[in-house]
Amino acid sequence: MRGVTKLAPGRGHVELAERPEPSAPAGHVVLDVVGAGICGTDLHIHDGEYETVTPVTMGHEVSGVVAEVGEGIDESWLGARVVSETYFSTCARCAHCRAGRRNLCPERRSIGTHVDGAFAPRLLVPLSNLHRVPETLDGHAAALCEPLACVCHSVLEPDAVRPGDEVLVTGPGPVGLLAAQVARAAGGSVHVRGTARDERRLAAARTLGFETSTTADEAVEADVVIECSGDEAGIAFAIAAARRGGRYVQMGLAGKPVTVPFDLICFHELVLTSGFASTPSSWAAALELVERRAVDLEALVSEVVPLAEWQDAFAATRSGQGIKFVLDPQ
Numbered sequence: 001m002r003g004v005t006k007l008a009p010g011r012g013h014v015e016l017a018e019r020p021e022p023s024a025p026a027g028h029v030v031l032d033v034v035g036a037g038i039c040g041t042d043l044h045i046h047d048g049e050y051e052t053v054t055p056v057t058m059g060h061e062v063s064g065v066v067a068e069v070g071e072g073i074d075e076s077w078l079g080a081r082v083v084s085e086t087y088f089s090t091c092a093r094c095a096h097c098r099a100g101r102r103n104l105c106p107e108r109r110s111i112g113t114h115v116d117g118a119f120a121p122r123l124l125v126p127l128s129n130l131h132r133v134p135e136t137l138d139g140h141a142a143a144l145c146e147p148l149a150c151v152c153h154s155v156l157e158p159d160a161v162r163p164g165d166e167v168l169v170t171g172p173g174p175v176g177l178l179a180a181q182v183a184r185a186a187g188g189s190v191h192v193r194g195t196a197r198d199e200r201r202l203a204a205a206r207t208l209g210f211e212t213s214t215t216a217d218e219a220v221e222a223d224v225v226i227e228c229s230g231d232e233a234g235i236a237f238a239i240a241a242a243r244r245g246g247r248y249v250q251m252g253l254a255g256k257p258v259t260v261p262f263d264l265i266c267f268h269e270l271v272l273t274s275g276f277a278s279t280p281s282s283w284a285a286a287l288e289l290v291e292r293r294a295v296d297l298e299a300l301v302s303e304v305v306p307l308a309e310w311q312d313a314f315a316a317t318r319s320g321q322g323i324k325f326v327l328d329p330q
């Protein structure tokens with residue numbers, strides 16, 4: 001089979017290459033990949049800015065159908081529509097693993113960076129990573145359960161939003177539009193802010209029922225600010241927008257040191273939290289939101305693209321043209 005593969009470290013070295021066909025050992029399953037979302041991390045991997053063990057098939061936002069089960073696994077899993085957590089293995093012994101924070105395990109090996117990921121027709125994952133998805137959820141949109149779980153981790157662990165809070169989300173990309181929905185589900189009244197360049201994404205935010213504004217509009221203030229742009233000016237704006245005594249959640253990654261008015265964290269007694277990737281409990285929270293239809297994942301899928309057109313989809317993701325591009329390897 002062929003998969004979008006990071007062949008060597010450094011910038012580029014990504015090709016649709018021949019990859020080994022997986023088969024499932026005990027405790028594992030092979031999925032037929034239905035949808036695999038392209039994420040900002042994939043662009044960083046492409047550019048050689050994110051640690052990978054090469055050669056490796058990329059892709060960590062996956063939905064699929066169970067095609068093969070390893071020894072000892074109940075055959076009722078065959079044909080199940082599922083999404084998968086991203087850790088292929090963690091040590092299970094360190095303090096983080098034992099506290100349910102597998103995302104912080106120093107021995108963490110993830111799909112798409114350390115072991116083969118989802119930009120290929122078939123994917124090997126541990127059974128313990130699987131979550132069934134509701135019949136009503138579109139198979140391509142289901143790939144967005146992974147970024148949703150990341151958002152749930154940052155926004156809900158610990159709870160940043162209380163009922164009645166005014167919430168500002170800066171950066172209306174896929175993460176921002178998921179964060180806005182999670183904050184609304186938590187009882188917040190949510191405003192989404194972007195730049196003039198984000199007009200299409202802000203229009204999507206309005207369709208989802210959010211108030212929006214751009215940097216050309218006047219300043220806003222909020223009890224909770226969830227920063228999803230990772231942009232230096234965006235972070236500076238967001239810190240200043242948090243009300244005195246408020247909460248500030250950093251989700252966007254700048255990818256480099258940036259200059260921001262950090263003293264405001266002290267002057268305004270802001271509580272700053274963040275999050276890296278997802279945890280088993282944030283996956284449970286994400287799936288619960290999907291099941292009760294508190295978040296709309298379908299609305300965030302701009303285009304479903306065959307694997308052969310991965311370069312166009314990466315370029316479109318980079319330019320911020322749409323919201324989320326999903327590869328369909330079948």
Ligand SMILES: [Zn+2]
Nearest residue numbers: 039040041061
């Ligand atoms: Zn991602």
Ligand SMILES: [Zn+2]
Nearest residue numbers: 091094097105
């Ligand atoms: Zn560990």
